Amino acid sequence: MNDYKLTQFFKKYHVFDLVILFILIAFFIVSYWYPFLIYVSLLVGCSLISWQVFQQLYKGQISGEIFFILATVVGIASGQERAITVVILVGLFAHYIGHLIEEKAEYALEQLASLVPNTVTVRLDDGTHIIKPIDHIVPGMHVVITTGARVPIDGTIIHGQATLNESALTGESVAVQKTIGDVMYAGTFIEAGSCVCQVSKVGEETFFGYVLQLIAQAQNQKANIVLFTDKVAVIASCVFLVFIILVYVVTGNLYMITTLLVFGSPLELLIATPLTILTAIVACYRQGIVVKTGRALETMAYVNTIFFDKTGTLTFGLPEIVDITIYNSSYSLNEIITLAAIAEKYSGQLFARAVLACARERGLSIDDPQSYKLINGYGIHMIYQNKNYYVGNAPFMTDIQYANADISNMPVCIHDNKLHTSFYLAQQGAILAAICMADAVRPEVAQAIRSLKNLDITPIILSGDRYDTVLSIGSKVGIDTVYAPLLPDQKLYVIEELSNNGRIAAMVGDGINDAPALKKAHVGIAMGAMGMEPAIAAADIVLMTNDLRKIVFIKETCNTMIRIIKQNLFIGLVFTHGIGIILGLLGLVTPIQAALFHAVPDTLIMLNATRLLWKSKKAII
Known part of the structure; x- marks a missing residue:
């Protein structure tokens, strides 16, 4: 295992945190023979949790671990050092498991960023190849991409051909063929073949980089339900602290207070809800x-x-002309097609592609119009040879601001017993022709x-x-x-x-x-x-x-995302807090039992929150 992989392993599994946790557990066990070690384990464990609380408060967020700190203070005040140490160790272990589960979604996003190689093979003007870091690549360079390699840039193929897997962008595993003139996108994968691409975009400027930025922004933009649960968590925490004070005033039982404080962490509100939404975002991207x-x-x-x-x-969206009906006999078929093609020359509309293709097939010359105005989703007004022409749909033809032509008596376009789309060519308020198109x-x-x-x-x-x-x-x-x-x-x-x-x-x-x-x-x-x-x-x-x-x-x-959020809220509020607090008030659980009682459903909540990551690996339907 190389240094990079070892570093990633330690980072992914938080090995350092796990080692500290095992040392603290060892100190706790040995403390039965060396009592002073219980305070070492308690102090270090409490410090770790306090640091987590401080980080959350610094970000302006309430932390569920704050209740463990309060429980520790009350536990020490009532002489429950050994019990509260177990509570802290259980809390740290539950936090470690929860962190691993949470990191699973984060790691899925990190894997996306790693799809773009860090180095690129560049072809120089003399034909030699040199490997350069990706941040040294600029538009205009020629890069070589071979079988088995990830595409590092957005660019156009200028030599060669390749079978490309674009699943990183499309979610589709079916490979596509790319040849000279085709565009390749960063993050895709060459299954077979090789090619030379002229670079157009690099890094964050690539389409893949743009998509990653959108996903990162989606993480930071809280959904309404997250904002709601954040508010509920703050209110619930304040109400719970008031409740604890009232219980102490009535009972004066610090042992009970310690137990109740363990049940105070609103994990299902603070972490599980945004984690569920994050996993839904990742699940969608995989498709x-x-x-x-x-x-x-x-x-x-x-x-x-x-x-x-x-x-x-x-x-x-690939219409073809199936029929042209001419209503002005002074115009030939080629003249009608030529006028329509001139009008559509710069529009880029789907109708334009079909008309221009028809004109090219007939070898017709397509001049530029004298003036041209596109009314998006409506039609085109052009001036050609000092005459006003209009090309568009029926509403455009009848609009008094534009063609102002009467099409009420014109027949419906029928071809092979199927209804198709009609566009019209008009001049000075008179319909010259109807162009019938089919789109499968x-x-x-x-x-x-x-x-x-x-x-x-x-x-x-x-x-x-x-x-x-x-x-x-x-x-x-x-x-x-x-x-x-x-x-x-x-x-x-x-x-x-x-x-x-x-x-x-x-x-x-x-x-x-x-x-x-x-x-x-x-x-x-x-x-x-x-x-x-x-x-x-x-x-x-x-x-x-x-x-x-x-x-x-x-x-x-x-639908599944909302259902998971509701399930987690039910498990947390009803089972962990509701039943747990009742058991604590009745004196049926100890602080250690409360910690275990809290840790198990919290772990289930975190696992449930990431369930969508498993679903995203299934077929679309």
Whole structure:
């Protein structure tokens, strides 16, 4: 075992703390022959617990161990040195076990950071290779990555090809093929092949580094339930101290007071609740899901309605032109396609990709427009050859501020007995053509919708497409309620109206076109956002892939998280404190028995809090 691994071993298992604990136990045993050692064991143990209390108080947090300190003072005052030493040793051992369990979640996050190598093989201009530390790498350099190596940077392949495992980002174990021109992300793994990449981002600037920063921020942003339990812990501790004083005034029994103080630590409030949320965040990340705040997970547990965008969410977002109907005979088919392609040249919309692909297939020349204005989720107004042209959906065509054209008598686009999406090209208020497009539904959507319904979720589609088209897709995937056609601001209105009527809603979209709707919903979920930082910025929860079944995983994880928190609160408040205090008042337990009585359920609480880490290793559904 090398020095680094040895250091990690000592750090992971807190070997130093364990050695001290065993020495104190040895002193306690030997104290039966050398009585002065009981005070050494008591003093050192009390000092260790006092240091933990001081650290928590310094951070402005109440510490459960403060009750052990009070119990120690009362125990010494009443001549119970040996009993209180056992209490402290049991408390230290329980704290050690709890710390190990807590560290399990922290260690899972540390492992993520270790996925990026510390050294990189750089190819110099003369073709030679040199190994450099990762912090010496800058954008523009060429790095060599071979079979079995982790990708250390974000960059574009300029030579070679590789089979890449992107599970560190996507949660999917299926490898993908990468070749020249493709982007590789830090933290991914080359299963076969080798390549040379031109560096674009390094360290915290990489997409993987950005995701790690979000996870770290999520740890520091307390969920509402954590803020609530923190307040309850402070109030409960103060009430408990007043209760202890009253018991002493009535009974004057220091032995009983010592026993009761042992039951005072509110571990299930102070540690177990935030630990449960942390493990839920880690469990989600293992499935390729980035959670930006613990509050999002807490809210998701109570979500009863999920809004879905249609294009790119329920469908593949890869539309193809299946029909073009020309309404002005003075324009040829190629002219219609050319005008639509010029309008869409710089839009980056899904419709644009299909139109531009069609133009390229026909070998058409695509000029630049004289002027161009994109109304997101609506349409495009351009000026070309001194004429005003409009390309967009039906609401855009009929809007008096834009095309102001009449489409009421135009036939519905039907192709192979399936309803599809129609976009229109208009000039000076007259429709020139209707372009009919088809976009296939994702195969896993119907299964995901069924699973969500089984979780008492009401799915709803919000779309800017024609009502008949949206309704047809909804019926195929099992969604009965659809709102269409909607402009972006109308989507916000629907979300607000249903939320005001008692719905707790999540919105699922691509994170860019749907950014306002994602922010309006109680929880915004962006899909297929790997490498897309703007999409992540718009959402509360981010799926690195487009697999809607992961939303089922999120919902199940959040439900389990809340259930675990409630279980821990019940075990702690009712069993440990409630029953324990009653037994103490009746004089049925000693301080040593109280320590053991407290330690066992506390350990169970900590184990229960990390249960989601085991679940995250299972299949999505």
